[in-house]
Amino acid sequence: MNDSAPVRVDRPDRFDTKIAVLLREDLEPWQRLNVTAFLISGLGTEVPEVIGEPYEDADGVPYLPMFRQPVLVFEGTKETLTAAHARVLSRALPRAVFTSDLFTTGNDRDNRAAVRAVRTAELDLVGLAVHGPRNAVDKALKGARMHP
Numbered sequence: 001m002n003d004s005a006p007v008r009v010d011r012p013d014r015f016d017t018k019i020a021v022l023l024r025e026d027l028e029p030w031q032r033l034n035v036t037a038f039l040i041s042g043l044g045t046e047v048p049e050v051i052g053e054p055y056e057d058a059d060g061v062p063y064l065p066m067f068r069q070p071v072l073v074f075e076g077t078k079e080t081l082t083a084a085h086a087r088v089l090s091r092a093l094p095r096a097v098f099t100s101d102l103f104t105t106g107n108d109r110d111n112r113a114a115v116r117a118v119r120t121a122e123l124d125l126v127g128l129a130v131h132g133p134r135n136a137v138d139k140a141l142k143g144a145r146m147h148p
Helices: 029-046 078-090 108-116 134-140
Strands: 017-024 071-076 095-099 125-133
Touching: 017 029, 017 078, 017 134, 029 095, 029 125, 071 078, 078 095, 078 125, 078 134, 095 108, 125 134
Parallel strands: 017 071
Antiparallel strands: 017 125, 095 125
């Protein structure tokens, strides 16, 4: 056995898919964080392959698994968000939405009722999360810019 064998260093994966969040540019900082957290939680439940393995530190303390690929955060105008939503729907990409009405509700049941009460074209979107092939997500988010 050769103890001096080179250690294999794995290269980071280049993912064929993309996870992206698009936020409306006029949100307050606390709203941006809150909307991002809510939106991204939806993708992990519907697209289990984006979830990696659980973590563990050197002392053996376990931690929950997280996404196995980066989450890119973008921003845009209300019009950019509306157009991106339409493109995401036309491509049937897995998605989550956050509407302005959800800032006034206090629980999951009321959140779902608030979205259900509004027709698709009339949703006052403040955030959108999407997962899919890189090119499809890029095309869906056309006109958005990376969040600063």
